[in-house]
Amino acid sequence: MTTVAEPHGATSAAAPDDAVTQPRVVTPFRRFAEDFAESRVALFGLMLLVGVIIVGVFAPWIAPQNPYDLTDFTERDARLPPGSERLFDAQIFAVSLPGLEAGVPVSIDAAQTVDPANPFVDHLVIDAVLVETADGNEIRLTVETEPPDALDGLDTIQVENLPRGVELTVGEKHAFRNLWTLTRDDLRSFAIALPPGYDRDVGFRLRLTTTATDPSFTYWLGTDAQGRDMLSAMMYGLRTSLGVGVMSGIFALVIGMSLGLTAAYFGGRVETLIMRIVDLQLSFPAILVALMLLAVLGRGVDKVILALIIVQWAYYARTTRSAALVERRKEYMEAAACLALSRWRIIFRHLLPNCLPPVIVVGTVQVAHAIALEATLSFLGIGLPLTKPSLGLLISNGFDYLLAGKYWISVYPGLALLVTIVAINLVGDQLRDVLNPRLQR
Amino acid sequence: MFERLTILAAAMATAASLAVPPASAEDLTIALASEATSIDPHFHNTGNNNQIVFHIFDTLIKQGSSQELEPGLATSWGPIDDTTWEFHLREGVTFHDGSPFTADDVVFTLERAPNVPDSPSSFAGSINSITEVIVVDDYTIQFKTAAAYPLMPNDLSVVRIISRENGEGATTADYNSGAAAIGTGPYKLVEYVPGDRIVLTANDDYWDGRPEWDNVTFRPITSDPARVAALLAGDVDVIASVPTADIAQLADNPDVVLSQGVSNRVIYLHIDSAREVSPMVTAKDGSEIPNPFRDVRVRRAISMAIDRNAIVEQVMEGVAIPAGQLLPDGFFGVSENIEVPTYDPDGARALLEEAGYPDGFAVTIAGPNDRYINDEQIVQAIAQMLARVGIDASVETMPRSVYFGRATGGENGSEFSLMLVGWGSDTGEASSPLRALLATKNPELGWGSTNRGGYSSAEMDAALTEAMQTVDDTRRAELLARACEIAMGDVGLIPTHFQVNTWATRPGLAYIPRTDEYTLAMNVVRSE
Numbered sequence: 001m002t003t004v005a006e007p008h009g010a011t012s013a014a015a016p017d018d019a020v021t022q023p024r025v026v027t028p029f030r031r032f033a034e035d036f037a038e039s040r041v042a043l044f045g046l047m048l049l050v051g052v053i054i055v056g057v058f059a060p061w062i063a064p065q066n067p068y069d070l071t072d073f074t075e076r077d078a079r080l081p082p083g084s085e086r087l088f089d090a091q092i093f094a095v096s097l098p099g100l101e102a103g104v105p106v107s108i109d110a111a112q113t114v115d116p117a118n119p120f121v122d123h124l125v126i127d128a129v130l131v132e133t134a135d136g137n138e139i140r141l142t143v144e145t146e147p148p149d150a151l152d153g154l155d156t157i158q159v160e161n162l163p164r165g166v167e168l169t170v171g172e173k174h175a176f177r178n179l180w181t182l183t184r185d186d187l188r189s190f191a192i193a194l195p196p197g198y199d200r201d202v203g204f205r206l207r208l209t210t211t212a213t214d215p216s217f218t219y220w221l222g223t224d225a226q227g228r229d230m231l232s233a234m235m236y237g238l239r240t241s242l243g244v245g246v247m248s249g250i251f252a253l254v255i256g257m258s259l260g261l262t263a264a265y266f267g268g269r270v271e272t273l274i275m276r277i278v279d280l281q282l283s284f285p286a287i288l289v290a291l292m293l294l295a296v297l298g299r300g301v302d303k304v305i306l307a308l309i310i311v312q313w314a315y316y317a318r319t320t321r322s323a324a325l326v327e328r329r330k331e332y333m334e335a336a337a338c339l340a341l342s343r344w345r346i347i348f349r350h351l352l353p354n355c356l357p358p359v360i361v362v363g364t365v366q367v368a369h370a371i372a373l374e375a376t377l378s379f380l381g382i383g384l385p386l387t388k389p390s391l392g393l394l395i396s397n398g399f400d401y402l403l404a405g406k407y408w409i410s411v412y413p414g415l416a417l418l419v420t421i422v423a424i425n426l427v428g429d430q431l432r433d434v435l436n437p438r439l440q441r
Numbered sequence: 442m443f444e445r446l447t448i449l450a451a452a453m454a455t456a457a458s459l460a461v462p463p464a465s466a467e468d469l470t471i472a473l474a475s476e477a478t479s480i481d482p483h484f485h486n487t488g489n490n491n492q493i494v495f496h497i498f499d500t501l502i503k504q505g506s507s508q509e510l511e512p513g514l515a516t517s518w519g520p521i522d523d524t525t526w527e528f529h530l531r532e533g534v535t536f537h538d539g540s541p542f543t544a545d546d547v548v549f550t551l552e553r554a555p556n557v558p559d560s561p562s563s564f565a566g567s568i569n570s571i572t573e574v575i576v577v578d579d580y581t582i583q584f585k586t587a588a589a590y591p592l593m594p595n596d597l598s599v600v601r602i603i604s605r606e607n608g609e610g611a612t613t614a615d616y617n618s619g620a621a622a623i624g625t626g627p628y629k630l631v632e633y634v635p636g637d638r639i640v641l642t643a644n645d646d647y648w649d650g651r652p653e654w655d656n657v658t659f660r661p662i663t664s665d666p667a668r669v670a671a672l673l674a675g676d677v678d679v680i681a682s683v684p685t686a687d688i689a690q691l692a693d694n695p696d697v698v699l700s701q702g703v704s705n706r707v708i709y710l711h712i713d714s715a716r717e718v719s720p721m722v723t724a725k726d727g728s729e730i731p732n733p734f735r736d737v738r739v740r741r742a743i744s745m746a747i748d749r750n751a752i753v754e755q756v757m758e759g760v761a762i763p764a765g766q767l768l769p770d771g772f773f774g775v776s777e778n779i780e781v782p783t784y785d786p787d788g789a790r791a792l793l794e795e796a797g798y799p800d801g802f803a804v805t806i807a808g809p810n811d812r813y814i815n816d817e818q819i820v821q822a823i824a825q826m827l828a829r830v831g832i833d834a835s836v837e838t839m840p841r842s843v844y845f846g847r848a849t850g851g852e853n854g855s856e857f858s859l860m861l862v863g864w865g866s867d868t869g870e871a872s873s874p875l876r877a878l879l880a881t882k883n884p885e886l887g888w889g890s891t892n893r894g895g896y897s898s899a900e901m902d903a904a905l906t907e908a909m910q911t912v913d914d915t916r917r918a919e920l921l922a923r924a925c926e927i928a929m930g931d932v933g934l935i936p937t938h939f940q941v942n943t944w945a946t947r948p949g950l951a952y953i954p955r956t957d958e959y960t961l962a963m964n965v966v967r968s969e
Contacts, residue, residue, distance in 0.1 A: 070828035075755040087674075094783075160750065164770065164777055176703050176941060177753075177762050205783075226821050227755075299837075381810065386821060386836045403666045405684045 008089050017231050035434040045426025046334035052420050056239040064217070068388050077227035079401065082220060082408050083212035092122050097139060100130040110206065116385055120210045134198040138169070140177045144191045155211040157182045162204045165195045181267035222408035225235045230408060234392055234416050240390040241420065244301065245371035248308035253363055255309065258317025261355070263266040263317070264324030274317065281314040285377060308370050324356040357435035364428030368421045375417055391417045467655040469962055472668050474682035476661030480633050482601035483554040486562045488865065488966065491599070492915035492959035493659065496617060496641055498601035498624035501528060501547070502594050504934040506955045506964065508705065508869030510594055514542065514602055514625065518594060520912065521583070526593045530580040532729040534648045535621045538605045543579040549605035566887040567596040580593035595868035628965060635660065641962070657962040668692035672945055675680040678761060679952060681960040685815060691945055698968070700944045701760070702954020706814055706865035707767050707874065710823070710935040712740055715895025719858035721805040727834050733802055734858065740932035746830040747823060748784040753938055756818045760943060766925050767864070767874040774871025774921030779929050789830045807848065808861035814940055820861050824944050827948035838933040848893055855893045862893065863940070871921040879928045896933035943945045
């Protein structure tokens with residue numbers, strides 16, 4: 001609905017959209033569009049806003065990843081900087097050496113326990129022999145890889161899950177974990193030292209990590225602490241933020257405007273009652289009321305929308321009432337009353353359209369306010385569920401990593417939020433100028 | 442009686458002796474991640490409070506940095522028959538007001554400690570094995586028990602001794618105001634300003650020698666980045682709970698010294714293995730289903746689906762130890778036969794199918810978001826891992842003030858089905874988590890007090906009961922290990938990792954890590 005009322009004519013209240021199709025006639029919409037386009041900044045804001053809305057609305061189709069689907073990303077890719085490619089899973093080979101006899105060599109083809117998408121080592125052939133030494137026994141191992149040069153692409157080689165008391169003769173032991181890191185040369189030939197009298201089976205797991213990355217997926221804006229693609233998370237977050245802002249705005253507008261009109265039209269006790277509730281509501285800071293409501297209601301998109309409606313309706317009610325009080329005393333209202341039109345028809349077909357301009361301005365500002373409020377609530381950790389992050393929650397999650405230099409987790413969603421709110425405010429500002437009768441030439 | 446736990450990884454220390462002398466050489470300011478709720482030593486048995494009151498009050502037996510028992514206000518102790526322990530008290534010790542410490546103060550302490558009004562978690566469990574206290578003379582005291590009770594020294598190592606003269610009729614508020622906060626400890630309370638600071642000053646007459654620092658100020662700085670920033674800015678000398686995200690960067694910073702140590706705290710999932718219907722488990726379409734966690738195969742599948750190495754490497758950024766049981770290696774009562782469960786998603790899927798859940802089910806994993814290191818991220822990572830074996834996992838985290846009440850729940854048990862919790866063994870041995878988390882609920886013995894999963898095994902209870910009455914250390918360690926093996930075999934709970942704690946100090950100082958995670962001024966030492 002783009003209907004905009006002329007201040008002096010009741011006829012224009014019902015100005016049909018098809019007026020736009022008639023050339024040369026300066027329709028109210030046309031005049032409005034021309035006035036709006038006078039400000040380049042506002043046009044820029046409008047373009048930004050349209051872009052943001054397109055990204056938000058079409059996020060499920062254009063985002064490279066579904067950040068709400070827990071199977072779509074893994075903690076393996078956590079906290080990668082912008083521009084990184086997806087990593088490969090480590091390859092894990094379980095090696096068990098049961099019942100070794102001294103001096104009798106065995107050969108094992110080690111099996112992978114977890115099958116990664118892109119294996120870089122096909123399999124490992126391990127030759128092992130138990131050797132008796134002066135202080136306990138040793139198992140000497142030589143490892144051949146298939147393909148033979150596969151080791152060259154390895155970043156780290158780790159031995160984990162060694163039995164208690166058993167040590168490697170080479171490599172570096174982790175400061176407090178049962179984890180040994182070997183070099184490539186170490187791996188080709190190393191030994192396991194068994195303590196004296198050791199009679200259990202020996203087994204361990206070999207974890208091979210490659211330096212190669214998977215070029216099929218690039219994290220253009222990096223990843224968050226869970227390994228989510230930030231770009232996708234921001235698109236979905238924008239979708240949630242816009243959805244919450246617009247939904248709560250529409251409902252609050254409908255409720256607030258109805259109550260405002262009712263108050264202005266009927267006056268008297270009805271007005272007093274409604275407007276005192278509005279005063280009461282506006283005397284509390286919005287964030288405080290929303291915090292209290294969400295503490296009671298719990299997390300969830302529906303609950304955030306409900307909280308925002310409760311916080312916002314009063315602004316619309318007050319604005320509508322003040323506009324309606326002015327309009328109500330005008331002659332066209334008297335004319336409508338003389339025609340014996342029904343009360344509801346007068347309120348909603350005559351009074352309402354003429355009250356719209358200031359409400360539209362308040363509406364745009366309030367939608368921006370609602371988005372910021374939702375982000376604040378999520379930042380405080382009481383808004384939306386953790387696994388469905390909105391922009392505020394993404395910023396909050398990244399906050400802990402700022403000091404560590406991992407700026408992208410917080411900064412990019414922050415920028416997205418900033419752009420959205422600035423775009424809405426630029427448009428809202430110009431709307432206020434255009435729709436303000438005092439500034440009309 | 443303990444195997445000494447060597448201080449693992451004492452320092453990633455970037456030893457840096459800078460020429461700049463510290464501004465106030467004898468004063469120390471320590472920033473903590475969470476604040477004490479009271480100065481009353483018997484009000485709330487929780488690490489936040491215990492570490493503060495540790496400075497002001499002494500125990501009969503002290504716990505060293507690895508929770509080894511050391512003489513405190515008692516110089517020696519031992520059983521004189523099966524049901525009697527005798528303690529010899531230190532002579533010449535005075536309270537901060539100059540009054541002498543005698544056996545009568547111990548009697549008074551044992552009367553008060555279990556009976557503090559409104560206590561969220563009292564010390565009753567550490568004391569209720571004592572049936573009678575006999576004062577032989579001013580410096581000799583005997584404790585009678587109903588049966589043989591080998592854990593008496595461990596239990597008494599957590600009960601702080603107060604003075605009868607100052608404590609008679611004193612309320613928790615009197616301790617907080619400082620009026621009754623008069624102990625024998627190395628530091629005296631100057632002021633306690635909730636939410637802002639706790640100021641202590643050295644006790645010149647301390648029986649173990651004057652403490653190192655003249656004045657010590659504890660400040661709660663709950664925000665992780667703010668705490669690190671306070672250290673970097675020089676506002677504080679020591680910070681506890683260095684966030685894992687910042688460790689790598691701080692390790693390269695010559696103006697910061699890091700100290701790391703393994704803690705006795707296991708982080709685990711409590712899993713509802715008792716109730717017919719569990720509140721947060723449903724079919725994938727949201728309809729009610731019988732509790733799948735009653736089937737040990739499903740519990741084992743969940744354990745196999747969790748990639749503990751990934752949690753340690755990615756979520757904890759390498760600063761943790763994968764766990765397969767209740768305490769890290771080296772502690773008393775740890776089983777040598779339990780290995781860390783291997784990550785095996787295919788095996789987990791197969792087990793779920795065998796148990797009759799080929800398409801999985803839906804579960805909400807609950808967890809705190811301000812209690813353990815990276816708790817919120819761990820819960821999310823576990824949800825990802827469960828999603829990969831076909832279980833619809835969602836996440837609900839909340840502040841600890843809300844979380845623990847709901848996790849324990851009311852008459853119908855926990856409000857959750859699968860929840861992330863941690864347990865630090867305050868006695869430094871395995872019976873503490875076994876009794877609290879896995880033993881069948883028995884209010885009389887104080888067993889199963891935090892058994893949120895409702896696990897119950899007659900076999901494990903029997904092993905534990907026998908252990909608790911076995912005075913011989915070797916035999917008791919075996920029995921405790923056996924009880925662990927039974928409970929872990931039944932997947933009574935699912936351990937994920939042991940916490941590793943990190944402290945940071947300014948150059949010239951170092952922190953000696955403690956397995957009980959406490960941050961004590963006594964453990965801050967000068968270094969070159």
